[in-house]
Amino acid sequence: MVEPKTKIISTNSRKNNLNIFSRVNREKGAYFFTLPGNIVLLITAIFPVLYSFYLSFFNMNVYHFSNFSFVGLEQYKKVFSQLDVGFFTILIRTIVWTIVNLLLQVILALFLALLLNVKDLKGKGIYRTILILPWAIPSYISALIWKGMFNYDFGVINIALKSIGLRGVEWLNNPICAFFACVIVNVWMATPFMMIVILGGLQSIDTELYEAAKIDGATPWDSFKNITIPLLKPVMFPAVVLTAFITFKQFDIIYLITEGMGGKTDLIITYAYNTFKTNNYSLSAAFSIVIFLILVGLTIGNMKFLKEKK
Incomplete structure (x- = not known):
């Protein structure tokens, strides 16, 4: 039975x-x-x-700090519909920020790692030390230094441009220029980490594979496409995912250089902080929960992707 x-x-x-x-x-x-x-x-x-x-389900602010009341989903409605610049505008800008930074970091880091991996290159230790310095310096110090360098009147970047006959750029006054100024700073700071990861991957590849490919008549591009890139993928993928998460929730660079420019250069995390500065604590809490859920969703998606890949 x-x-x-x-x-x-x-x-x-x-x-x-x-x-x-x-x-x-x-x-x-x-x-x-x-x-x-x-x-x-x-x-x-x-x-x-x-x-x-x-x-996030209450209306706590500087005026209702001790006797705030329940308002249900009202704060979440404000997040998605009543912000000055729009939640989805900020979210799209954050996604663009993440993608642009990630692409530039990977391309530049791969280029530098390939140069440092040249067998007969002299002074490798010196070059590695110099290139790793931007990653070793605390981010807030780097951001403040770069902010001074981007100054329109006395910044070293505009002085250099004017010395060769070009006009100075209003890096910190124009939202588009300010956004790309922050991209430059973030790429400068974060590329060394990706470079070290890729360099470690390159040094783990057996040189006999390249020698065998050369004997078979493969060009350097063929070796790069069919040997280097496939063998670097397992090393690069975790670094790319980690960098993407860090870049998506980047705060210090955007805030220290531009302070968001009233929402014109804000990312999702800096806008949440600027909302908190307006003393609307419940709205800021709702914004934080939305960011938290987005990151949780990205994490779950990444875990599923890795599981399927395995």
């Missing part, structure tokens, strides 16, 4: 519960030692997210 399916499922669930409790009881020492870290994680990461989610 075959047992009912529901009975089998319930029996399996009880076994799983017993396994969980027995595993916790068996490894309680490990759970005890990780408890302080879990408490810190709860206080610094999980609680702020939960509190922001709670706050």
